[in-house]
Amino acid sequence: xxxxxxxxxxxxxxxxxxxxxxxxxxxxxxxxxxxxxxxxxxxxxxxxxxxxxxxxxxxxxxxxxxxxxxxxxxxxxxxxxxxxxxxxxxxxxxxxxxxxxxxxxxxxxxxxxxxxxxxxxxxxxxxxxxxxxxxxxxxxxxxxxxxxxxxxxxxxxxxxxxxxxxxxxxxxxxxxxxxxxxxxxxxxxxxxxxxxxxxxxxxxxxxxxxxxxx
Amino acid sequence: xxxxxxxxxxxxxxxxxxxxxxxxxxxxxxxxxxxxxxxxxxxxxxxxxxxxxxxxxxxxxxxxxxxxxxxxxxxxxxxxxxxxxxxxxxxxxxxxxxxxxxxxxxxxxxxxxxxxxxxxxxxxxxxxxxxxxxxxxxxxxxxxxxxxxxxxxxxxxxxxxxxxxxxxxxxxxxxxxxxxxxxxxxxxxxxxxxxxxxxxxxxxxxxxxxxxxxxxxxxxxxxxxxxxxxxxxxxxxxxxxxxxxxxxxxxxxxxxxxxxxxxxxxxxxxxxxxxxxxxxxxxxxxxxxxxxxxxxxxxxxxxxxxxxxxxxxxxxxxxxxxxxxxxxxxxxxxxxxxxxxxxxxxxxxxxxxxxxxxxxxxxxxxxxxxxxxxxxxxxxxxxxxxxxxxxxxxxxxxxxxxxxxxxxxxxxxxxxxxxxxxxxxxxxxxxxxxxxxxxxxxxxxxxxxxxxxxxxxxxxxxxxxxxxxxxxxxxxxxxxxxxxxxxx
Numbered sequence: 001x002x003x004x005x006x007x008x009x010x011x012x013x014x015x016x017x018x019x020x021x022x023x024x025x026x027x028x029x030x031x032x033x034x035x036x037x038x039x040x041x042x043x044x045x046x047x048x049x050x051x052x053x054x055x056x057x058x059x060x061x062x063x064x065x066x067x068x069x070x071x072x073x074x075x076x077x078x079x080x081x082x083x084x085x086x087x088x089x090x091x092x093x094x095x096x097x098x099x100x101x102x103x104x105x106x107x108x109x110x111x112x113x114x115x116x117x118x119x120x121x122x123x124x125x126x127x128x129x130x131x132x133x134x135x136x137x138x139x140x141x142x143x144x145x146x147x148x149x150x151x152x153x154x155x156x157x158x159x160x161x162x163x164x165x166x167x168x169x170x171x172x173x174x175x176x177x178x179x180x181x182x183x184x185x186x187x188x189x190x191x192x193x194x195x196x197x198x199x200x201x202x203x204x205x206x207x208x209x210x211x212x213x214x
Numbered sequence: 215x216x217x218x219x220x221x222x223x224x225x226x227x228x229x230x231x232x233x234x235x236x237x238x239x240x241x242x243x244x245x246x247x248x249x250x251x252x253x254x255x256x257x258x259x260x261x262x263x264x265x266x267x268x269x270x271x272x273x274x275x276x277x278x279x280x281x282x283x284x285x286x287x288x289x290x291x292x293x294x295x296x297x298x299x300x301x302x303x304x305x306x307x308x309x310x311x312x313x314x315x316x317x318x319x320x321x322x323x324x325x326x327x328x329x330x331x332x333x334x335x336x337x338x339x340x341x342x343x344x345x346x347x348x349x350x351x352x353x354x355x356x357x358x359x360x361x362x363x364x365x366x367x368x369x370x371x372x373x374x375x376x377x378x379x380x381x382x383x384x385x386x387x388x389x390x391x392x393x394x395x396x397x398x399x400x401x402x403x404x405x406x407x408x409x410x411x412x413x414x415x416x417x418x419x420x421x422x423x424x425x426x427x428x429x430x431x432x433x434x435x436x437x438x439x440x441x442x443x444x445x446x447x448x449x450x451x452x453x454x455x456x457x458x459x460x461x462x463x464x465x466x467x468x469x470x471x472x473x474x475x476x477x478x479x480x481x482x483x484x485x486x487x488x489x490x491x492x493x494x495x496x497x498x499x500x501x502x503x504x505x506x507x508x509x510x511x512x513x514x515x516x517x518x519x520x521x522x523x524x525x526x527x528x529x530x531x532x533x534x535x536x537x538x539x540x541x542x543x544x545x546x547x548x549x550x551x552x553x554x555x556x557x558x559x560x561x562x563x564x565x566x567x568x569x570x571x572x573x574x575x576x577x578x579x580x581x582x583x584x585x586x587x588x589x590x591x592x593x594x595x596x597x598x599x600x601x602x603x604x605x606x607x608x609x610x611x612x613x614x615x616x617x618x619x620x621x622x623x624x625x626x627x628x629x630x631x632x633x634x635x636x637x638x639x640x641x642x643x644x645x646x647x648x649x650x651x652x653x654x655x656x657x658x659x660x661x662x663x664x665x666x667x668x669x670x671x672x673x674x675x676x677x678x679x680x681x682x683x684x685x686x687x688x689x690x691x692x693x694x695x696x697x698x699x700x701x702x
Contacts, residue, residue, distance in 0.1 A: 114419060116395040133385075140378060149374055156381055163385065167392040168403060174273075175340035175404065179384075182347040186377055189351050193373060196358070197366050206374075209367040212447040214507065214516070 004045040009128035011038050012162070013103060016135040019155065020099035021092050023085050025147055029073045032151050032158075035132075036065025039158045046125070046165055057176060061161075064180055069154065069187050076191045077147055080198035089207075090142040098142075099135055106131035115167055125166045132159030146197060146204040150190045157183055216267060216274035219257065220332040222250050227324025231317050239316040240299045243323060247295040250327070251288040258285045262689055268337065272405055275337035278692035282544065283470050284334050286551050290462035291327055293671070296663050297559050298323075298455040304566050304658055309360050319359055325352040326459065330467050339387045340404040342471060346383070346435060349464060350376040357452040368444075368451035375444040376435055383431025383471070389424035390475070393417040393482070406474060413481035413699070421482040425489055428475050429496065435468035438496050438530060439503040442523050446507070449519035450571070454562020457515060461522045462555040466547055469529060476533065477699025485701050493534030494624055500527025501631035509638040514561045514571045517642065518554065521597050524635055525550040525605075531628060532612045537701060539615035541694040546608035549678065552671040553596045553605060559667060560590035564646075567657055573642050578651025585660045587647060589668040594643040596675050598636045604678035 015035045022028055040061030048054030077083070090098065110127030136156030140149050164171055198204050226246035233239040258281040261267055266277035276284065298319075302311050311319065329352055333345035354373050358365040391403045393416040402408045409416070434441040445465075449457045479489045504524035511517045525546070532543030563586040564579055565571045579587030596603035609632070616625045678686075 113423075114417070115392050116417065137378070140374070146370065153374070153377060153381075156378065160381060160384055160388075164388050167388040169397065170403075171340065172338075172402075172404065175338065175344065178341060178344035182344055182351065185348070185351045186373075189354055190373060193354070193366070193370055196361060197370065200361065200363050200366055206370065209370055211364050212367055212371075212450070214446075214510065 005042065006124045008038055008042050008045065009124035009162070012128050012158075013124075013131055016103070016132055016155070017096065017099050019139065019151075020095040020135065023088075023092060025077050025083060025085060025145065026074065028085075028148065028151050029070050029077075032154050033066050033070040035155065035158050036069065037062050039161050040065060042125075042162060043165060047170055053173060057173070060177075060180060064184060065154070065158075068184070072187055072191045073147060073150065076194050079195055080147075080204050082145060082147065082198075082204060085143055085145050085148055088143045088148075095138075095142065098138060102134040102138060103127075103131045106134055125162060129159050129162035129166055132156070132162060135159075144205045144207045146190075146194045146206045149206055150187065150194070153190075154183075154187070216257075216269040216276060216335045219250075219254060219335055220328050222253065223324040223328040223331065226250065227321045227328070230320040230324070233317070233320075234313065236302070236311050236313055236316040239313065239320050240302060243320045244295040244299055246324075247288075247291050247327070251292045254284055254288045254331075257281070262692065268407075272402060272407060273338055273341065274335045275407065276335055277696060278689070279470070279473060279696040280334045282689060282693040283466065283547075284331070286466065286548055287327075287330055287334065287463045290459055290551055290555050293555055293559070293667055294455045294458045294462070295323070297458065297562075297667050300661070300664055301454055301559075301562050301566075304563065306566065306569070311359075315359060319356065322352055322356050326356070326464075330463065333467055334470065337406050338402075338404050339390065339406055339409070339474070342474070343380070343384050343387055346432070346468065346471060347377070347380050349467065350380060350435070353456070353460070353464065356456045357448050359453050359456070365451040368447035372444045372448040375441075379434025379441055380431050382427050382434070386424045386427030386429075386431055386475075389420050389427060390416075390478070393420035393424060406478075409478055410481075410699075413478045416478070416482040418483050421479055422488060425475065425479045425492070428472060429492060432468045432471045433496065436465045436472070436526050437468075437500075437523050438526060439500040439523055442500070442503070445523060446516045446519040449522065449558075450513060450515040454515075454558050454565070457518075457562070458555045458558040461518065461558060462551045465522060465526050466529075466551060469526065469533075469547075473533065473697045476697055480699040480701055485699075490534040490536070493530050494621065497527045497529075497531030497534060498624060498627045498631070500524065500530065501628060505631040505634040505638070508635050511638075511642075512573050514565065514573050514576060514642075514646075515558070516571075517573065517639065518557045518561055518597075521557070521635070521639070522550075522554060524631065525554070525597070527631075528609065528612065528628075531624065532608075532615065533697065535612065535615040535619055535621070535624075537694060537698045538618060539612055540697045541690055542608050542611035542615060544690050544693050544697075545611065545678075546605065549596075549604040549608050549675060552675055553593050553603075556589055556668065556671040557593035557597060560586045560593060563658075564590055568652075568655060573646060575652075576646050577649025578647075578655075580647045581651045582655045583657040583660070585664060585668055589672070591643055591647040592668075592672045594639055596672070598639045598643075599632060602676065602679040604675045607679050607682075 040058045107127040136152045139152030230242045261281040268275045329348040336342045358369040437445040504520045507520045529543045532539040568576045599606045
């Protein structure tokens with residue numbers, strides 16, 4: 001079983017790197033959706049196992065992150081008619097380098113963090129989770145488009161979900177559902193906001209939202 | 215049955231969706247908040263008379279600390295709901311609410327109340343976090359109730375900064391749960407009472423790491439510098455009743471979450487003062503940053519927003535100064551909430567009368583409208599710590615606590631920041647109150663509710679400034695006793 005978690009975390013890390021290097025927003029949305037599905041599968045192969053609760057949660061996460069979020073975001077970029085992240089603050093080559101560096105850092109951090117309930121044979125889960133959180137943060141600060149910031153937020157959420165798996169043996173179902181509900185409302189609210197922003201400004205460049213100062 | 219407290223606002227929010235006109239929506243909002251306040255008051259009194267209430271197998275719990283905050287929340291919401299009626303009635307024609315936007319306002323208003331109640335009544339740190347995140351999402355559209363370029367900008371910043379910040383707090387919660395080691399199967403690993411009972415055996419390294427994440431996460435939501443970047447924008451762009459609940463309670467709700475975690479951290483680190491030093495540092499940093507921006511501020515609502523950064527910093531400073539400081543910090547919480555709600559109420563109405571929030575244009579408010587002009591002047595005086603208002607008293611106790619703890623550098627920096635704020639804000643306050651009134655300003659009339667909204671907070675602040683009732687002191691001591699975690 002544990003071999004599977006390592007494979008999943010490897011896929012997760014590869015998706016992170018692909019995200020730092022792609023400029024097509026539709027492609028980014030697809031990658032994040034794939035990451036969501038992979039994250040949804042992860043508990044089945046670790047803490048939960050093939051239990052009814054495990055399947056229920058996995059199904060819930062996959063529908064939400066793999067189907068609903070990408071559709072909401074795809075509709076948003078269609079309405080705002082943006083296709084590409086043009087001129088990010090950090091170029092794609094440099095982003096890929098930084099992404100790789102962040103992944104290395106997360107492996108180092110992963111070995112330093114003394115988590116007691118961390119199961120043996122899951123050596124990739126903790127560094128993978130930290131790496132995903134860092135990449136999510138990096139996407140939020142280094143990209144201009146509001147949609148990419150939302151994607152960065154989603155990547156960070158995915159990382160935290162994996163981190164929860166490594167840190168805590170079992171989160172109560174009610175809380176898992178609460179977190180997913182919050183994530184759903186967050187994406188819903190953010191896409192509505194982007195819609196309003198694109199109507200008001202004729203663009204969705206978050207860095208140009210800079211009138212309020214001091 | 216405590217969960218009913220969080221469900222009631224949702225029900226009354228749904229009810230207000232059925233109201234046909236703006237007047238009825240706002241009136242039903244105010245009256246339903248009044249009813250909810252009555253029920254909450256009953257719970258609060260029960261807790262202080264008979265001790266903590268636990269329900270639903272330990273998922274929900276109200277003790278002295280949460281009851282105290284519940285009371286403050288209801289005061290702020292009650293005042294703001296009644297104020298909203300008169301505020302929206304006096305909006306200029308182009309910003310007037312239509313029935314649709316009034317219903318949206320009411321639904322989100324009740325939603326925010328429900329989420330904040332959930333934060334206060336939950337004994338489970340995970341549910342508490344879910345509640346905090348929900349307040350961000352529910353209040354976002356309250357900021358851009360009137361859609362404009364700058365209100366959208368403020369909302370977007372608020373949404374992104376707070377969502378990402380609060381996500382860090384969840385890492386903190388996870389790390390705290392992890393510090394308990396491998397729990398027995400079925401243990402309520404995220405329950406506050408469970409972790410509090412185990413606090414001595416928690417791994418101090420993980421607890422420290424967790425507290426750093428919690429401080430950054432909930433600190434973002436509480437507007438602690440340097441994570442406060444969203445705060446002045448959101449507070450200044452939101453309609454005044456919304457600014458009032460943001461500043462009057464939402465920030466304190468985030469600090470409440472830190473207060474919940476503080477005793478666990480204190481016990482787990484063996485009262486070494488590790489967490490205290492962090493709190494003192496961030497508290498002083500907030501006070502000083504706010505002072506810099508207050509000195510160069512021309513926008514009235516942004517001025518009040520930076521006052522929030524300052525006062526949340528003062529509360530944080532108090533929390534770091536041992537039992538007496540914690541006592542004072544909780545006292546300060548009530549004082550600041552009362553004062554700041556009144557400040558934003560007055561700023562909102564004065565802003566409508568002068569059609570501007572630029573303090574260079576707002577002059578002669580006492581002649582233009584004695585009630586709101588007086589409310590603004592009184593609230594700024596109280597905010598900058600003029601005696602005998604209660605904020606002066608709570609700041610004095612914090613200084614005493616710092617002197618007892620021999621933190622002389624902290625005293626010096628606090629006085630430096632508070633002094634700068636005093637000078638900077640007093641100058642504005644005097645110009646606004648007594649300056650030359652522009653000819654074309656036409657004042658509106660005030661009704662009885664307006665008078666009560668202005669006079670009641672000022673009266674309470676004056677009374678608490680000169681005399682603290684024995685019952686209220688007991689309430690504060692009970693609440694502070696939970697935050698200290700048995701620190702000698």
